Amino acid sequence: MRIQTLLLLLCLALLQFQAYAADRPPPAPGMVSTVPGADLWREVRQRDGMIIDGISQVKGVDTGVLINAQGDKWARFRINNPVKHAPTVIIAVVLVLLLFYVIRGKVGIEGGLSGRMVLRFTDFERILHWTLAIVFLFLAITGLVLLVGRPLLIPLFGKSAFSMLASASKESHNLFGPIFLVSLLMMLYSFARRNIYEKGDLTWLLKGGGFIGKGHVSGGFFNMGEKSWYWLVILVGLVISISGLILVSPNFGQGRVIMGISHVVHVLGAIILMAVSIGHMYMGSIGTEGSSEAMKSGYVDINWVEAHHDRWAKECHQKDQVISAEEFARLQGTSLDRANVEATEQAK
Amino acid sequence: MARMKFYCDAERCIECNACVTACKNENDIPWGVNRRRVVTIKDGEQGERSLSVACMHCSDAPCAAVCPVDCFYTTGDGIVLHDKDICIGCGYCFYACPFGAPQFPEEAAFASRGKMDKCTFCAGGPEVDNSSDEFKKYGRNRIAEGKLPLCAEMCSTKALLAGDSDVLSDIYRKRVINRGASAFDWGVSFDKAKLSG
Numbered sequence: 001m002r003i004q005t006l007l008l009l010l011c012l013a014l015l016q017f018q019a020y021a022a023d024r025p026p027p028a029p030g031m032v033s034t035v036p037g038a039d040l041w042r043e044v045r046q047r048d049g050m051i052i053d054g055i056s057q058v059k060g061v062d063t064g065v066l067i068n069a070q071g072d073k074w075a076r077f078r079i080n081n082p083v084k085h086a087p088t089v090i091i092a093v094v095l096v097l098l099l100f101y102v103i104r105g106k107v108g109i110e111g112g113l114s115g116r117m118v119l120r121f122t123d124f125e126r127i128l129h130w131t132l133a134i135v136f137l138f139l140a141i142t143g144l145v146l147l148v149g150r151p152l153l154i155p156l157f158g159k160s161a162f163s164m165l166a167s168a169s170k171e172s173h174n175l176f177g178p179i180f181l182v183s184l185l186m187m188l189y190s191f192a193r194r195n196i197y198e199k200g201d202l203t204w205l206l207k208g209g210g211f212i213g214k215g216h217v218s219g220g221f222f223n224m225g226e227k228s229w230y231w232l233v234i235l236v237g238l239v240i241s242i243s244g245l246i247l248v249s250p251n252f253g254q255g256r257v258i259m260g261i262s263h264v265v266h267v268l269g270a271i272i273l274m275a276v277s278i279g280h281m282y283m284g285s286i287g288t289e290g291s292s293e294a295m296k297s298g299y300v301d302i303n304w305v306e307a308h309h310d311r312w313a314k315e316c317h318q319k320d321q322v323i324s325a326e327e328f329a330r331l332q333g334t335s336l337d338r339a340n341v342e343a344t345e346q347a348k
Numbered sequence: 349m350a351r352m353k354f355y356c357d358a359e360r361c362i363e364c365n366a367c368v369t370a371c372k373n374e375n376d377i378p379w380g381v382n383r384r385r386v387v388t389i390k391d392g393e394q395g396e397r398s399l400s401v402a403c404m405h406c407s408d409a410p411c412a413a414v415c416p417v418d419c420f421y422t423t424g425d426g427i428v429l430h431d432k433d434i435c436i437g438c439g440y441c442f443y444a445c446p447f448g449a450p451q452f453p454e455e456a457a458f459a460s461r462g463k464m465d466k467c468t469f470c471a472g473g474p475e476v477d478n479s480s481d482e483f484k485k486y487g488r489n490r491i492a493e494g495k496l497p498l499c500a501e502m503c504s505t506k507a508l509l510a511g512d513s514d515v516l517s518d519i520y521r522k523r524v525i526n527r528g529a530s531a532f533d534w535g536v537s538f539d540k541a542k543l544s545g
Contacts, residue, residue: 040395041358057365058385066387066399067446075414075444146416146438154418159434163417167436174458248459256443263443 062255074260082267086274087148093275097282104211107288109307115325117299118316125190126298132183135176140274142169142176147267174248181241188234194221195230200311210308221312229280233273240269299328350512351426352469352491354500355520356400359527360507363388363398367499367508371402371467374498375487381451383467384499400499400508402467403428403449411441411450425491426513427469432485437461469510470497 044066056063121129145153146169154162201224203217209225210217217223222230243262246254254262285292290304302322305313316322323331363386371377371384384402405428412420412428419434420441430441439461442450452461472489475482482489490497500510509516 040389040397044389054387054389055391056385056387058368058382060382062448063385064387066389066401068448069446071444071446072410075410079413150416150418159418163434163436166417170436170438250459251455259443
């Protein structure tokens, strides 16, 4: 009897448990986070690049942006790339050209110079070239002061003196920048037609432009190398000018991201132009015999034309544009003896 | 040594802008320059938060790294200051700063910005402490008087804290412990989907 009662009680008890289990609600789903706004702060931190825009009662450029993650990236890029490598690139180009000059020497003209000249560049074209060149050099130097002045010049001048130099560089760089753009556009207008690539340019390129070996290469008024330099100046120059205009006028409300991108484009373009312009300066001065006269008086020796631009030489002869040495001296305003005419031709 | 930092408690900030006003008044800041600002995220929506932002006095400050004339310096307390006499107003520090702390007083032709101005943690600048020169250029030097920045002192809810980072961490940790999981925060006690059903 006792055991039965016990078993009955047990069954009743078990039944109770059973009932209790049926009534009990399912357990609540697990709570995601006890930190309020965790998702919000993850977005704000921008580890995946999204920029969170808020509002601020303080009005101004970008005041609603809480964190600008691009800023630090830009700063590190500037320090680790252009600042670190620009001096190396420029010095490397100078050394390579020096080496080239030592090994290959000045590219001479077969038969030497004759003294008979032909007009290549008008006064306007020469003045335009030199304006652009001098403005470019000024911009390059002031730009380099701002780019690499801190590691290279502060140890030399000290902070106060360098600050004055940097301030003057910044103001004059900003002033001459638009002048560069104007000169560039005028250069585009003056020389574009003569720089259009034509038949014969590819051959010039494939033959190495006559730099390698002593073979004669045909060229027009401008050879393919000159044309490529021209278009590089125009295109990269325009890129630099436009990014420079963006940088120099912050009053249009550009944010920091646009400024950072403009700055990177501006600096990289500038380094490219500086490096290749050193090559151009080499070619126009000591690289080839007879070339420098073109930008000094505007006239070039007919032998030089035959050697480097034979297709244009044909035109000069056809249009009877070759002048004698006496005529050239008269145009320069001196007599033949005192004129700056080189006549190294042996057969005369 | 102490390492001075700001900390803004987003749970307490009510966007009253007292910090902004206090800073502007105490340091006699000209028009257009905003050393401190309050940014509100998700304004009007659930989860709206406000934060008071000025210079964060970073240990590895990008502004100091990018300055072309190296006009920044860090004091022994970890406060990032700069020398206005050396500053050339190029704007690079403003591009680099993640918080937009550097400000410029002018907006003239050819990017003439004037000298950069920013939150100094009420620690003045390289001039002699509490001189009139220092006040004209950099504002009040409260740190030299043994006080803390006025923005944090004036904060109506004590959301903005300024001082030694160890002390700040302590204060905030106590706050977090005392808050626990807020019973009234949506994501914690209620499931959004069930509420509307």
